[in-house]
Amino acid sequence: MDKPTALQVFEALSSGVRLDVFRLLVQAGPDGRVAGEISAALDIPPTNLSFHLKGLAQAGLVTAEQEGRFQRYRANIALMVDTIAFLTENCCGEGVSCELTGIAEGVCKS
Amino acid sequence: MDKPTALQVFEALSSGVRLDVFRLLVQAGPDGRVAGEISAALDIPPTNLSFHLKGLAQAGLVTAEQEGRFQRYRANIALMVDTIAFLTENCCGEGVSCELTGIAEGVCKS
């Protein structure tokens, strides 16, 4: 993953609203959720939700698919996994072990 | 890790300057770097660097220690590892495997 992509992902995740939306879509699984469902579930006004969904989509963290007059959103798990890989490669210096924290071995460079 | 902490970390990592600073400090290892070294290495004016170091410190991603008239900064690897754990717990839904991406098994809930 290149740096601009990583920055966009971090910026997208730096809002409580967007983090909540993304988590909801992760939990929703492959079916995702239409905008109205997200709006209702998280109690976010449609216009504000649109704003944040746009940011998430621009960062690539969610995809949008038209479904009649609904708009269905899904989490892009692959990008999140890539992001975790990016952080992993940037988080552990020489000889630093991640075992201490309960993260699986092999995750960090060390 | 709680949500406000995660949000602060993501916000801190959402600036190219701060990401560069953090990576530099990770590479520097336990010795860290004094502010002037960071400023010179990344070609960032001292006053702007102070601004971004403040953000990183507030998020907990770096620590600062006075050393004579210098200020030594170090990366907080533990917090980064916690952040990776946070993302891991929020990235993989039911039955989603991370194997595809080359991330070690056991990382995702699966």
Add this chain to the structure above:
DNA sequence: ATAATGATTCAATAGTTATTGAATTATTGA
């Protein structure tokens, strides 16, 4: 066709973030 529904875009506003140069604080060295 027309009305109703789902969602987005637009316009306005308030608040926040990034950057720069000048001023300030603190420590070291002559």
Add this chain to the structure above:
DNA sequence: TCAATAATTCAATAACTATTGAATCATTAT
């Protein structure tokens, strides 16, 4: 003490982000 050095804070500005309500666009149902 006095000048020099390291770093931060302050003040000003420009740019961006978040939120809301009104308006618009597209699709569905009558």
